[in-house]
Amino acid sequence: MGIWSKKSITALRAEANSSEGGLKRTLGALNLTLLGIGAIIGAGIFVLTGTAAANFAGPGVSLSFVLAGLACLFAGLCYAEFASMIPIAGSAYTYSYATMGEGVAWFIGWNLVLEYLFAAATVSVGWSGYFGALLSEVGIHIPAAFASAPLTVVNGHQVVRAFTCVDPATGGALMDAATHVAYVAREACTAAGGNVVDGLINLPAVVLILGLTMLLVRGVQESATFNNVVVAIKMTVVLLVIGFGFMYINRENWTPFIPDMVTNPDGSTKYGMSGVLRAAPVVFFSYIGFDAVSTAAQEAKNPQRDLPIGMIASLLICTVLYILMSLVMTGLAPYQQLGVPHPVSVAIGAVPQLKWLEYLVNIGATAGLSSVVLVMLMGQPRIFYTMSRDGLLPKIFSRVHPVYQTPAASTWIVGAIAIVIAGFFPLGLLGELVSGGTLAAFATVCIGVWVLRTRSPELERPFRTPLVPLVPILGAGATLYMMFQLPKLTWTLLGAWTAIGMTTYFLYGMRNSTIGKQEASRR
Template sequence: MSLWTKKSIDQARADGDGDEGQPTLARSLNAWNLTALGIGAIVGAGIFVLTGSAAAQYAGPGIVLSFVLAATACLFAGLCYAEFAAMVPVAGSAYTYAYVTVGQFLAWIIGWDLALEYLFASGTVAVGWSGYFVNLLKQVGLVIPPALTSAPLTVKNGFHFETTGALLNLPAVVLVGVITVLLYLGIRNSARVNGFIVLLKLLVVFLVIGFGLFYVVPAHWSPLIPPEVVDDKGSHYGWSGVLRGAGVIFFAYIGFDAVSTTAQEAVRPQRDMPIGILGSLIFCTVLYILMSLVLTGLVPYADLNVAHPVVVAIEAVQQLHWLALPVDIGAVAGLTTVMLVMMLGQSRVLFAMSRDKLLPSPLGKVHPKFRTPHVATVVTGVCAAVLAGLFPIDILGELVSIGTLLAFAIVCGCVLILRITQPDTPRPFKTPLFWLVCPLGVLVCGYLMYGLPGDTWLRLIIWMVFGFFVYFGYSRRRAA
């Protein structure tokens, strides 16, 4: 089989359904479920975890501009994802879109990249969740030993691993286990749990923004872009810091990408996928910008370099102390839905790649009762638990961002290619001004990738080289 063998759109749909007589994924998600999945994934790590560290280490108050930059790239990519998800409503997301556009080899590259994106996203969020959960327990008088709440490994100078003395981030591992069980038992129940928790965390976010705006100190926003500083860890602040901050917090937007992996479980994907993808993206962008303004206005940005920056910000204002407990509850609940959607997305990508014979066949099996890809779900849970239990949040976050940006750039390029090569294919949703939006999406994503540090690029290259060995040593022969 050629490296560039492509699927037709009809074949992609048929392969997604599997063999006749075998159980298939249940179509039970409506427009609200899809939008809630997007919000559930997007509103979480960006607000409750990464905004603080990105502002403190890279952008300062200019983190607001970082969110605008990231949102611009997301809008371009979101329009392209919406077109593909309505046209090819199967589980593989960007992997399947690449398969029908540019062939098997590039599809493998994007599928392998999505594994990096979703697995490391799950680890990042679980580590952030653990920080908020431990803080919540402290407020009710319960203390978990630090050796069981921290990563046992840290990274110095890009690739030098050192031990921290901790044993395991136990809360993060437990969370992964609980979500794995929930996803195993069915998409309908998972969507219901997600919808309830989304409403809860939005209430908390509205409380912080609404009350926090009354206590911001405008002086904390000056200068908006702090002068650039260069040290042994690289460049911080200045415009380069804003750019790097955008690359880091871009991780916060991967929710709409995960929505597209559930297209095969949507009742009316041609109509509802664009609603879920674009609706969640636009709504959450506004929330991110407002929240970053409030956080950097309540305290000096340097104070936000912690795992739970929202709590630090509101505890700095006496009148807002009452919000500490609701914020911890909202963060614990909110980050739970992010984990749920990331692990949901990863299992569906593994499922799609297995159906195409690029991964072992058990990953493509559907549970006869729960109608979920149960083997792929368990494998996802095990991998996410290892990452969450052993690694710190900073290395995980930057790896997720570069993987996400690569996926978005490829999808934007694929929409442009397919518009040229298959102009008459029915498209329930069309990207407006595709001749402008698609190239801009590729360029903006590439620009944000350029702003990420060299060691992150090197880790991506190592991951991809490992993927090439897997493809040429196993996947290509099995697919043939």
Template sequence: MLKALFRVKPVAPAGHIDAGEPFEGSLDGESSLKRTLTAKHLVLLGVGAVIGAGIFVLTGQAAANHAGPAIMLSFVIAGFACAMAGLCYAEFASMMPVSGSAYSYSYATLGEAVAWFIGWCLVLEYLFASSTVAVGWSGYLVSFLTGTLGMPFPEQLAIAPITWANGGFVATDGIINLPAVLIVAAVSGLCYVGITQSAFVNSIIVAIKVVVIAAFLGFGIQYVDPANWTPFIPENTGPGQFGMDGVFRAATIVFFAYIGFDAVSTAAGEAKNPQRDMPKGILGSLAICTVIYIAVCAVLTGMTHYTLLGTAKPVATALEEVLKADPGASVGWLKTAVEIGAIAGLSSVILVMLMAQPRIFYSMAKDGLMPKIFGKVHPKFHTPYVGTIIVGVLACLLAGFMPLSVLGELVSMGTLLAFATVCLGVLVLRFTRPDLNRPFRVPMFWLICPVGVLACLFLFLQSFMEHWQIFVAWTVLGQLIYFAYGFRNSKLRQKA
């Protein structure tokens, strides 16, 4: 049995793929996802997933509660870990241009049991992330409707019926977070229709929010007060609260923002030329997003003292504080633009997350680890439509009824484990299959791969120490599903 658990999926050298040509990416030698994405699409998908929740929500929370102005340093730390993992993702994605992301990579290197565990972590990552961001999207929309447009919106229809307080669930006055449910339903419908349409809409959204962020940086820098950056690293006041301990804690929280790099790799099965385009998509989006994050954090904490940024809309809050201090400041229009940009930006994050999760299920179903229904591809739209519907329904329920605070850090934990596994997988495959064609190779793999593993696991432990009960429960549930269904129906085990 132990041998079966760690049996690896055969890896064949990847041939050159042009648009429209089939690729044998699954165990039974078939893949019917439509190849339509270029390097530009992939970069925009990465930027679409990354530039959103991190800037518009998480930067303020992490700065106010953990890092202070040193949130910039937290993004450098998180960006370093992502750079290590991004290089490893680029090698895997160019070598194995198939859907499935870290799940497919770990199946080919570390065995079926590890692949299932990582696939289950990716469910935690994508499904919960789309719901988490939908709740944030709802907050910005309601703020825009009530504050900017003066339109009333019932509070009971904008918050979940339960919240997390004092270590347990507590009832609220809310009925359902209706806007969050509606945005998930709308985006799920878009993903159902097709990847090309989804990428086109995402390109428009990315353009809008990048313009808004550029405007914030350009106009906001005029109101920066260097005194707000002192002290750069506030004195430690407790575990994970300021000091370097808080900087590392904040780095774990903002890692939520880097999910997009994994999402890019899940689209490898639909890239026109994955050997050339996947490294460009992953590393290009990594470089762009890290620079943007650090710049925004610098302006944000320079405009407003970090203690005032612990809101769900820190960028808008910073502009509000400028207006309070100087009513004549010409940033009122920018606040409205930021709200619109946040609504668009968070929409694109939801889009990429809901595109990615059904494709994880698709790959797992093709390998027999999930029911066959998840592997069905729509005859007209060429999308994993059944998985898209199921994921959409589950995400609607989570977004409508679960509190934001319970989901956020669990997403970061799933992301960090997936990243660590990919770094380890590249290292293992360099020794076990040195003959494979690698259009992109990690430079100094003997150093970058181990450093990537250690960096990701170090950040993972920052959250695990506080939320270990929830994560262990999620892992146990996944193992029960695997041994009840996946282990018995594994195509790799049946062919052995």
């Protein structure tokens, strides 16, 4: 059978219930819900809301969040059914193994590396920028050479030597500290009276990943406690902005709520109802990470009940917060002013009475991004752990720490790779690549629910996706639509990534597959 071999649901459930050499079950529904919120609330609420409003939808961006939230909810309902049936740490990889075979499972597992490992590195760089800005506000400047990687990307595709333009008088960067946008032209830096300092390593990002990796090795309960504290901080900041922001909303900024469509010089259009629809794929990426809850399946106390609660509750809570935040931001400031990397600061800065919130927003953004990195770094080792137990990866990835009962070796390997990527390599090309891998996993899970309902309707399902096949079809259709919005370069990189992954599978995974060896022994 090989590439089409499937794992039986019975065997997977037995594996989930086995405590021998397994992970420690310590997480309840609240912990899982907060893990989901920790993964979702991050760069999306602090950056993408303003970008989508200014460039596509205007105040109607709140409707874009409704549409994207519905699409994500369809996928979340499908994830919840699988998670309750098969409470294994492998997430979409395991679900694909049970429904469409080993080859598809490997393909999804390989793509999940993009969602978790590369996303952790990418978000850690964003955290580094906010952390540097936070320190600058109290007069502390990280040396420029140790605040950025040696390489960067300009114009979306060109890799160049990275540098920072430093003010010789203050030692700070000659840039807007809130936007973290460095000069592209070295001549412009010199003309402005600055000194060019080449980047050596993004040290704050490295330190963040190292610290979180050590925490994750120590134990999932300790990591969940840290995440709970961080989520509380950023949720407090978000609720403060929403609560106080609504008191100073200028309703004229909401008029018209959906601006008239405008034709750009290149022939493309923005605003209008088409702009609301176009913004939906943009803000959809704000939700990436909710499926990380399913990677903690083997550490949940009651996975059949708590996993669906964690995923659906975190999605609903974050959708409501996104909608409210987008209404507040477009109500406080004209939407045309929000197309910057720090739109929340711009929005509250438009109202003098809210000036006191700006420092808290930086704290909230720093906390928000750190929890995203934590959850991503937690998810990837657990997927590798499951793939290793299936024989598709070397056994080192499934070693469990004898004291902490965490996949310690896999966690250290993932942390080390993330450190190298975040510290030394350009990440400009990876953002949409991360999205492509994630969307492929979402679509596969939706299709898998429909396939398994048709093939094995008699199986016990503690949580049942409603309106099958309508919900899986809508979920798969929505996520595939998002994928088709990706540019050609991303598709080329996805093709290359897939080719590397499938070559690895045929050279190692297929030959060492546990289920493959079992089938060969029976023949």
